[in-house]
Structures are given as structure tokens and as C-alpha cells.
Amino acid sequence: MNGFLAATTDPLVVQSGMICLTIHLLLFGVFAHYAPQGPWKKMPSHTAHQVLALPLMTYITYQGCLTWFLHNETAESEGRIHVLVPDGIQLAKVVFGFLLYWDIPVGLATPALRDPLMLVHHIGMLFVAGVVMGNLCLSQAPRGSYYAPFFLGVIEASSIPLSYVDIFHPKHKHWFDFLQEELKKKSTIGTILNSINEVARILFAILFLLFRFVYFPYVAISTCLLDFFQAAKAESDPALYGIFVACFLFTGLQMHWGLLIIRQIVKMLKGDENDKKDKES
Structure with missing residues (x-):
């Protein structure tokens, strides 16, 4: 508990969390009280969350990719768990901060963001970040900062386009209806928003399948799971066993989400084929 x-x-955790929370509250105030009528006024907290999530996901993806692909040196099994990667620890603190002080509380307070599975996912990420920082470990020393740039940064590449796509999801009725109305009117803004949405959907599918459906399981199965299991046995640390379990569950979750995306793609392609047949007949 003390950890x-x-x-x-x-300091960095508090700074990260308070910056995100402050920006969110400012955006919420603007959308709720000063902006003209629109879906942003009916869903001010959800809109503020997505507006902030876009640059935030871009930042942590950039930092993660920079370290993982360019600055992370290959290490042996023990080294990958115990080596100190300053950029990985810093990224973990940023993630811990915005999850603890902004994302999880706002998710609980905002009906449109109150997804039980996503809440569990974010609590799991909070735990992972805490272990990387070392505060949740028996040793009180950072563990797994070698992997932090990948699992807390690189894989969030798909979250960048998702931040936009999620705004217009049919479950968010006010935003979805707004876009459909603008498209019916054939307005310029409707055409632009929909065009960006279509491109973002394609980018999301590509990035998710590449980084989360393929690369995530590869890193997890090839090294991460075994590394943390061996470290947990050596140190008898429940937190490291927890990371092993979390990594296993997160891998399954990525596979589940990836298969859903593949099914949607197949369904869409079959629909296009049926449309072509109808036109030809």
C-alpha cells in the first residue's frame, strides 16, 4: 500500500495526471457552456476526452517507438527485467498519472465512456505502469522498463485513429446522428468529417492488426511471458507473477479484438461482392 x-x-505522475485533468475540465466547460448547439454540447465530457486523447496517444506512441525501435539495446532475459531504461520508466510515470487522475475517474463519471471491459483494461495498465516504476514491487525497484516503451507506447499507435473513429460510433447517438444529418444535407463539413472518419477506420484496422494482433503476441510469447515468470520465481514477488498473468490476459484480449476486426473486414468485403453481383444481374 505504501508503494x-x-x-x-x-512529481511526474502528479504532473501528468493534473495536466490531463485540467485540460479536460477546461474543454468540458467550453463545450458545455460556451460552444454553440451541437453534439459536443450534449456530450461535453466524452467530446473533451476524445479531443485530449488524440494528442496524448500520439505523444506516448511517439515516445514508445523512439525508445523501442531506436534506443533499446538487446538484452538477455534477466537484463530485460532488471535493466533500467530511463525513458521506459518516465513513460510509465506519464501513463500511471493520466490513468489514475484523469482517464479512469473520467471514464467512471461519463456514461459514454463507462465500458466495464475498458475499465478493467485501464486498471491493468495502471498496475503494469506501477510495476515498471517499481512502487508495486517487493524490491521497490523498477522491473520491466525494457518492455515499457512497447507495451505502454508502441501498441497505442492504433489508439490515435481510434480516438477520432470512436466519436462517431453509433453507440454515441448525438455524434452519430449529427454526422448522418450533415451527410444527408451534403454539407461540406459532413463530407470532410466522414472522409476523415473513413480513412481513420482503415488506419485503425491496419495499425491494430499490425501492432496488437501480430506484434503484441509475438513480443509477449517470444520473450516477455518467460522473462517475467523466471523473475517472479527468482524474487518470489507477487507483482511479477501479476505481470505474467496480466500479459497473458492482455494477449488474449488483443487476439479477441483483432478477430472481431477481421470479421468486420470479411463482412464488409462480402457486402461489396454482393453489391457488385446485384448490379451485374
């Missing part, structure tokens, strides 16, 4: 409390008061 968790120490993590919550880390």
Missing part, C-alpha cells in the same frame, strides 16, 4: 501511495505522489 502505491508513493507512486501517486511522484
Whole structure:
């Protein structure tokens, strides 16, 4: 418990969380009280969350890719768990901060963001970040910062286009209806928003399948799971066993989501084929 409390008061954690929360509240105020009528006024917290998520996901993806692909040196099994990667630890603190002080509380307070599976996913990420920082480990020393740039940064590439796509999802009725109305009117703004949405959907599918459906399981199965299991046995640390379980479950979750995307793609392609047949007949 003391380790968790120490993590919550880390200067970078607090800075990250408070910056995100402050920006969210400012955007919420603008959308709710000063903006003209529109879906942003009916869903101010959800809109503020997505507006902030876009640059935030871009930042952590950039930082993760920079370290993982360019600055991370190959290490042996023990080294991958115990080596200190400063950029990985810093990224973990940023992620811990915005999850703890902004994303999870706002998700609980905003009906449009209140997804139980996503909440569990984000709590799991909070735990992972806490272990990387070292605050949740028995040793109170960072563990797995070698992997942090990948699991807390690189794989979030798909979250960049998703931040936009999710705004117009049919489950968010006000935004979905707004876009459909603009398309019916053949307005310029409707055409632009829909064009960006179509491109973002394609990018999301490509990036998700590439980084989360293929690359994520590869890293997890080829090295990460075994590394953390061996470290957990050597140190008898429940937190490291927890990372092993979390990595296993997260891998299954990525596979589940990836298969859903593949099914949607197949369904869409079959629909296009049926349309062509109808036109030819």
C-alpha cells in the first residue's frame, strides 16, 4: 500500500495526471457552456476526452517507438527485467498519472465512456505502469522498463485513429446522428468529417492488426511471458507473477479484438461482392 501511495505522489505522475485533468475540465466547460448547439454540447465530457486523447496517444506512441525501435539495446532475459531504461520508466510515470487522475475517474463519471471491459483494461495498465516504476514491487525497484516503451507506447499507435473513429460510433447517438444529418444535407463539413472518419477506420484496422494482433503476441510469447515468470520465481514477488498473468490476459484480449476486426473486414468485403453481383444481374 505504501508503494502505491508513493507512486501517486511522484512529481511526474502528479504532473501528468493534473495536466490531463485540467485540460479536460477546461474543454468540458467550453463545450458545455460556451460552444454553440451541437453534439459536443450534449456530450461535453466524452467530446473533451476524445479531443485530449488524440494528442496524448500520439505523444506516448511517439515516445514508445523512439525508445523501442531506436534506443533499446538487446538484452538477455534477466537484463530485460532488471535493466533500467530511463525513458521506459518516465513513460510509465506519464501513463500511471493520466490513468489514475484523469482517464479512469473520467471514464467512471461519463456514461459514454463507462465500458466495464475498458475499465478493467485501464486498471491493468495502471498496475503494469506501477510495476515498471517499481512502487508495486517487493524490491521497490523498477522491473520491466525494457518492455515499457512497447507495451505502454508502441501498441497505442492504433489508439490515435481510434480516438477520432470512436466519436462517431453509433453507440454515441448525438455524434452519430449529427454526422448522418450533415451527410444527408451534403454539407461540406459532413463530407470532410466522414472522409476523415473513413480513412481513420482503415488506419485503425491496419495499425491494430499490425501492432496488437501480430506484434503484441509475438513480443509477449517470444520473450516477455518467460522473462517475467523466471523473475517472479527468482524474487518470489507477487507483482511479477501479476505481470505474467496480466500479459497473458492482455494477449488474449488483443487476439479477441483483432478477430472481431477481421470479421468486420470479411463482412464488409462480402457486402461489396454482393453489391457488385446485384448490379451485374
